[in-house]
Amino acid sequence: MAIHSDWGNWLPQAVADADPDGLAVWYLGCNGFVLKAADGTTVFVDPYLGTGDPPRTVRMIPVPFAPEDVAAADAVLATHEHTDHTHGPSQAPILTGTDATFFGPSASVEIADGWREDHGVDSGDIAEVSEGDSLEVGSLSIHVESAHDPDADHPVSYVVECEAGTFFHGGDARPSEAFEAIGSAYDIDLAVAAFGSSGTIPDKETREPAYTKWYSDENMAAEAANQLQTDRLLPTHWDMWKGLTADPTVLFDHVRRFEYPRTIEILEIGDRTDL
Template identity: 40%
Template sequence: MTINSDWGKWWAREEFNGPSVDGVSLWFLGVTGWAIRTPETTVFIDPYFSTERDREYIARMPPVPMEPQWADSCDAVFCTHDHRDHFWPPSFGPLLDHGGSVHAPAECYENHDVSEIPPDQQEAVEPGDTYEVGDLTIHVRGGRDPDADGSVTYVLEHEEGTIFHGGDNRPCEAFHDVGEEFDIDMGMLSYGTSGRIVMDGDVKRRKLYNDAQDVIEAANALGIDRLVPTHWRRWRSIQADPGALSAAATTFEYPASSRRSRSATASDSVNPGSSRRLTSATSERPSAPVRAVPRDGRLESVNDRFRPVAIANSGPGVD
């Protein structure tokens, strides 16, 4: 399968590989995919770069920002479950040429052709596992995805803060356990809707991903300070409005950003190619907000960990 970037090489060259990073910087790749860089380490979570339609009701809406072989570095890949838009060897295979391994539940390797991935670069994960990758500590924790064969979540720890990646998982007891164990600064949760979709020639009603109430329930179980909904514009026939999350969060403690001011939004919606930067909670902060987009196009956040004070959307006309 050939992967073709919608933006050519400029985004990978100028926006991802080019900038130097300080602390933790994150780039949204579309679907639930993220590239995460520190001065020492680069990891990818759920990278998916395909536009191929493998089911009749599916058509990818977000652009493909890069081709995986264009990444200058990759120390590890982590995948949450066996669905192809989260675990797909043609997407992450070229990233492993840098020497890292792919980490995923055992069902991923059982349900996909991984014959071209060297066995010593296939790592089967289970809840409770922990991996040290450069200056990142990555914990594997449980989840609940009724549509997947095997599904996990990841907690990434760095001296600058803690990130939770929920894959397509829905509210469950494991989220409460994660919330008790970690102080989560930023969390990504899949957000979707129920839709009428054509499956095997028949129109069926199906719930895909979390609805607004599910997302807020999960955010409160986890104690997420800054919520980033993903997946909500993945498929042409299945979309949701992230603005609804602000209303759903009105009377809840989390996301914490919804408590800061009445004008604050409860969630931070991202577009493919846009970036977020984590700054240390213990770093000295100015008394007044400083809002600026650096020349390299990444976001600066000087007043709140993970609080994006400006949005640098890369690419033409994507919203």
């Protein structure tokens, strides 16, 4: 079934029309982003346009675009295999409609392999990555690093370097020695951290109510930013699921006594920031 956008095509058109001096970064809601470099290189990270699995998971924000409206893309990156990060209806049309390649860890690629039959994706457009790999996508150097996400089978994180600066996307990962190593190895300008509340969500199999903590809370998000030594922290995922949403402004109090981040940047779905 084709995905219907609540907003029409204005957001992918805004990306197509943009001519950034450095690296433009649009927040797609949930944990999704699209990056566009000065040379036009365009990379999507964890774009998810589904509505969840009501009543278990209920999307609380608009669907910002239909994937068929993406006119140009060079890569789609997945951090791990969960549906809101690796999703055929959201991501396969970007692959078939552009020259983009899907890059993901083993568990994500296992899912994406099914898109060949289900969505007509060419096998050459799916590539597995693992920790320690580096990719050159246009003017962007993308490094695959470890990630601590106890709910995922094989999570990774991505460090995206370009002339304008360094962007970090950790998926749904939480503070860990992996973040400490990344913070020591790279000079991160803008880091994404999944942040949300805990709640009671029906179990995926039994549908019985179960205590659920999928993302970092306030203290964990502050710890993650400090471990990554990031100048700017951009909280994500707080807007997405009914029962697990949160107020990102509380993070200002929690990071105040840490050296990092220097600033917190809060974007709503569809907003743009730049490096």
